Amino acid sequence: MARSHVRRSHTRPAAAAAGILVAGLLASPASGQEETPAGAGGTVARTVGDARYEPGPCPKTPEPTAALEGARCGTLTVPENRARADGRKITLGVAIVPAAAGTPKPDPIVWLAGGPGDDAVGEAQMAIDGGLNRDRDVIFMSQRGTYSADPALTCPTIDEFGARAVGLDFDAPSTGRLHVEATRTCREQLAARGAELGAYNDIESAADYADLRRALDIPQWNVFGISYGTHLALNYMREHPEGIRSVGIDGILPPSKAGSALTWSSARQGFDGLFKACAEQPACNRRYPDLPATFDRLVRQLEAKPVTTTVTVPGSRKPVKVVLDGGALVNWLTSATHVAPGVPRSLDELAHGKPQRIAEQWAGGKLSPKAVGRVAHGLAYGVFCSAWVPYETEAEAVRGGREAFPTYPRSVLAQAPQLPFLRPDCAVWDIPAAPPSVRDVTRSDIPTLALSGGFDSQTGAGNGPYVARTLPRATVVTVPYEPHVVFATSKCAQAITLSFFDTPTAPDTGCLKDLEPPAFEIGP
Template sequence: MSLRPRPPRHRRASRRFPATLAGATAGALVVGLAPMPALAESGAGAPLGTTARTAGDAHFKPGPCPRTADPIPDLKRAHCGTLTVPEKRSRHHHHKTRKITLGVAVIPAVKHRHASDPIVWLAGGPGDDSVSEIPMAVAGGLNRDRDVIFMSQRGTYSADPQLTCPNVDKFNARALGLVFGAPSTGRLHVQATRKCRDSLVRRGADLSAYNGIESSADYDGLRRALGIKHWNVFGISYGTDLALQYMRLHPKGIRSVGIDGVLPPSLAGGAVTWKAAREGFDGIFKACARQTACNTRYPHLKTTFERLVSALEAQPVTTTVTVPGRPKPVQVVLDGGLLVNWLTFASHLAAGVPRSIDELAHGNPQRIAQQWAGGKLSPQAVGRVSHGLSFGVFCREWTPFESAADVLRAGRHLFPTFPRSVLVNAPLLSWLHADCRAWDVPPAPRSIRSVTRSDIPTLALSGGFDSQTAPSSGAYAARTLSRSTAVTVPYVAHVVFADSKCAQKITRSFFNHPTAPDRSCLAGLRPPAFEIAP
C-alpha cells in the first residue's frame, strides 16, 4: 500500500500490498479444460496499440510512450498511446464531466509466434504506476508468449491529471525524527493529508472519481478500444483487489485472471493487515526455529520481537544513521509501531531479520534504523505514488465499512501483548480513519464489499512470508471462484512473481493452461539460509 514507506531496498526487478509453511499449496479447485489460444504471427495485422479507436466512452489514440520517473529500456520497442475516459461516469456526470487520459504501453511478446490473447497488468498500491512495473513483468518472462499491456490507473504518475502529493512523501521522510505512533505525529500526518487534498481540489480533481469502480470501467474500456475480444488479467498487491472487482463488474472478454499478493475487496482494511502481519511474521519465526543454526543463535525469536515492540513503545530509542546520497547523518526514532512496520517490509529481506532483531535486543538498533530510513529517504519514495487514488480507494471502499474499533479488536486478538497505542494503527495504515475524515469523500456502494463469484479460471498466488496481505487471503478468494487454483509459495514475501522463479514459472504456465498450471517447481523450494552473527 503506497501510503507507507517502500521496502528497505529496491526489491523489485522494477509497490501498496501481500498458508503457513506447512504446505506449498493452499488448496486448488480445478474444473474443466480451457482451450489453447490461437497463435498470432508477429506482424500479422496491425499490432496492438497502433490503431485509433473509440468504444463507448473510451477513446484510444496511438502516440508517444508514457512518462516514467526512471528510464525503462523496454519502452523502446513498445506500442504506446493514451486512453481518454470521463473522470466520472454516471447519469448525472456523463456529459458534463471533464476528460482524463491514461498512459498505455504494449510490450510485444518475445516469441514470433505467440498467443493472440494478451495480458493486461494491474499495478499495486493503490496509487502505484503500472508503466513503472514493466521491468518486473519482463524480468519474470510474462511477455514470453503474449503481448503485455500496461495502462496507468487514473491519477497515477503516467496519467493526466497526475494526483501525486510530494508533500505527504516529504512529511514521511521528516517523520523519521518523530515518535512514530505519537498522537502529535498523527496530527501532523493528517495535516499533510489535508494539504494534499486541498491542492488536488484546487486543480479541479473530483476526488470521489478515483476508485476501483471507475478503474474497472477504464480497463473494460481499454479492452474494447483496443479491439481485443478476449484478454487475460494479472494483478499484484492492490491490483488483486482491482482485478476481483473488475471480473465481478465487467466479466465480458476476460479469459483468465492471475492475482498475486491477494487483497480481497470484502476484507480490505486494517483488520486484514493485522492478520497479514501475524501470518507473515510467524512464517519467518517458524522457519528460523526449524533451522538448527538459526534457532541456536536466535532462540525464542517471536517472543523477543514482541517483547521489543512493547519495550520500545514504552521507551523509544533514538539513533543516527548514514543513508546513501545524504551528506549528513539522519536521526531515527524507533518505537513499537515503527518496529512492526519495519518487519512488515523487512520480510522481503527475511534472511537478515533474525540478526536485526537480535542486534536490537542487545542495544544496537543500527541495522533496523538504516533500513527504515533508507526506504523513507529513497528518491523513489517521493512523488511517485498517487495519493489521490490511494485515499480515493481507502476512504470510499475501506474505512466506511470497517471502524477503528474493528481494527483495534483484530490487532488485540492477534497480538494480545502489544500496547493499545500500537494496536490502534494497523501496519501500513497508520492514522487512516483520521486521514479519511480529512479526505471527505462519500462512501462507495456497499456492493463494493461483495465477494467475487466467478467461473473465470483464476490463479491466486500467495507468499508464505507475506506480511502485507496475508498468505491465507489467496485461498479465501479462491473459495468463491469455481475454476481457481490457489498456491502458496513458501519462504517468499509479498508479490511472489517479483522474487520467485518458481512463481514466475507457475504464472506463465497458468496463462497457457488456465485450469492446469504446472506447480511442480514447488517441491524443490527451500527456506533461506538465515544470517548468523559471529
C-alpha cells in the same frame, strides 16, 4: 498495499479502490467509430462509447525503462466520473510490450499495478524481467491518477512528511496531527487543480480497463494483478467479466475484507512464517531462540521507551535521526520480510542495544529520492476512504489487532501496519462512501491463479483460500519462504504464472517441491 508499496532490493530494500458503466456500453458502441481497421493492437485510433484510444509516445517513467523499448504506446481518454455525462475527461498512458515469440498468442495479458497509487507503466520492467511477455503481448496502463496519467494525483508533501517522520515517535498523537495535516494539504492541492476526488476508485478504474480492452479491439485477454492490483482485479472480474480469459492475482487483497483488521492478520501470518523458518533451521534456532517472544518483548519495550539513534542512509549527505518505537518496529518488519535472511540478526542486535541495522532499513526507503512524487495518493485515499474506512469501525480495526497480537499496547494497536492514522486522514479527505456492492465477494468461474508468499506480512497467504471459496476454478498456490508479490522474487512463481496462462485450469506447480528456506545470517 499502499503505504508499504512493493519495492525490490535493487531499488528500496526493506522500506517497506462512483459511477457504473451503463449496460449498453458493454456491447458494441452505439456512438463508436473506427478510423482505420481495428485489430492492430494499439496502432490505430478508436473511439468506443465515451472512451478514445490514440496511438502516441510511450508514457513517462521516472527512469529509463528498457522493457518499453519497442513498445506500442498511446493514451486512453475516459470520463473522470462516468455519472457526469458533461464532466471533464482524463487521460491514461498505455504501453504494449510485444511478445518475445515470433508468433504471439492472440490473448494478451494486462498488468494491474500495486499500491493503490503505483503506476503500471513503471512496473513494466518487473513484469518483463519475469518473462511475462514470453509468448503474449503485455499491456500496461497507468491507473487513473497515477504517475503517467493526466492528471497525476501525486503529492510530494506526503512523501516528504514520511521522510521527516522517521525522526518522530511513530504512534504519537503529535505525529498523527502532522500526518493528517500533510494529507489535508494534499487534498487541498488536488482539489484546487479541479480533481473530482471521489471518482478515483475501483469502480471507475475497472471500467477504464473494460474500455481499454474494447478500444484496442481485443476479443479476449488475461489479467495479472499484484498487491492492490488484486483488489482491482477481483472488482474488475465481478463488474466486467466480458472478454476475460483468466486472472492471476499475486499478493491478494480481498475487497470484501480490506481494511485495518486485515493488515493485522496479514502481519501475523508473515511474521509467523519467517520466525518458523528460523526455528526449523538449527543454526538459526540455536543463535536466535524463540524469535516471536523476542519480537513481542521489543515491541512493548520500545513503545514504553523509544530508542533514538543516528544513521547514514543512501541519498542523504548527513546523518539522520531515527526514532524506533513499537509501531515503527512492527511496520519495519512488515516490509523487512523482503530481506528475511537478515531479520533474526537485526532483531538480536536491537535486543542488545544496537538499533542501527533496523534504523537504516526503516529510514532508507523513506529518504530515498525514489520515494518522492511517484505514488498517487489521490488514488490511494480514493480507495481507502470510499471502500475501506466506511465499512470498518474503529473498534473492529483494534479488535483485529488484538486478536493477532494480544499483548501489544493499545497505542500500537490503534495504528494498523501500513495504514497509520487512516481514519482521521479519511475524515479530511471527505469523499462519499462507495456503494456497498464494492465489498461484495467476487463469484466467478473465470480460471484464477491465487498466488501468495509464505513470508507475506502485507497481504497474508490466508487470503488465497479465502477468495477461492467463491472462485470454483481457482488454483491456490503459496510459495514458501517468499515475501509480498512472489512474481517479483521467485523463479518458481514466474514459472507457475506462465504455466497458468498456458493452461489456466491446470498450471504446473512442480517447482514448489524443490524450494528451500533461506540461509539466515548468523551474527557473532
